[in-house]
Amino acid sequence: MVNAAKAQGIPATEAATVNAPIFYEFAKVAVGFAIALVVAEALEIKGDLKNLEKRSKWPMARYFASIVSAVAIFIFSYGIVPKMKELQPQIKTNASVKAEFDKLHHVSRGVFSAAIVFALVSLVIPVLGPGRHME
Structure with a gap:
């Protein structure tokens, strides 16, 4: 959204200020989906203990991908976004704060x-892996 605003001649700091509330709410929604993913995988693991005990590579890869995805969302939502939210009001007036904000954004x-x-990997593995339980 910021790039689209910049293309229309709106300064990046102004676009960031306008879009910030959406970004912060999106982080909360992402956490909700990450929790849903972890719960769904936990239920799947409970019903698929034989593959877990055999350490079948496809299910293990799927569970690993799901966990990494959820952890990345938690880092994004609880480690990065709050700091950006704290810095955001000062990005127009303080160059060092803007630089730190830009680094966090990157x-x-x-x-x-x-x-x-x-x-996506955790979604694709069941499709590409052999059989329903990918044994």
């Missing part, structure tokens, strides 16, 4: 991208 993109990639 890190947040990488962490959130990792969450998406690992979530």
Whole structure:
């Protein structure tokens, strides 16, 4: 959204200020989905203990990908976003705060991208893996 605003001539700091409330709420929604993912995988593991005991590679890879995705969301939502929220009011007036905010924003993109990639991996493995339980 910030890039689209910049393309229309709106300064990045102004676009960030306007979009910040959406970003903060999105972090909360992402945590909700991460918790749902962990709960769903826990229920799946409970029903699929034979593959877990055999350490079948496909289910283990799926569970690992899901856990990494959830951890990345928790880092994003509880480690990065609160600090960005704290800094955001000062990015227009303090260059060092803006630099720190920009660094956190860059890190947040990488962490959130990792969450998406690992979530997609956990969704694709059952489709590509052999059989229903990927034995």
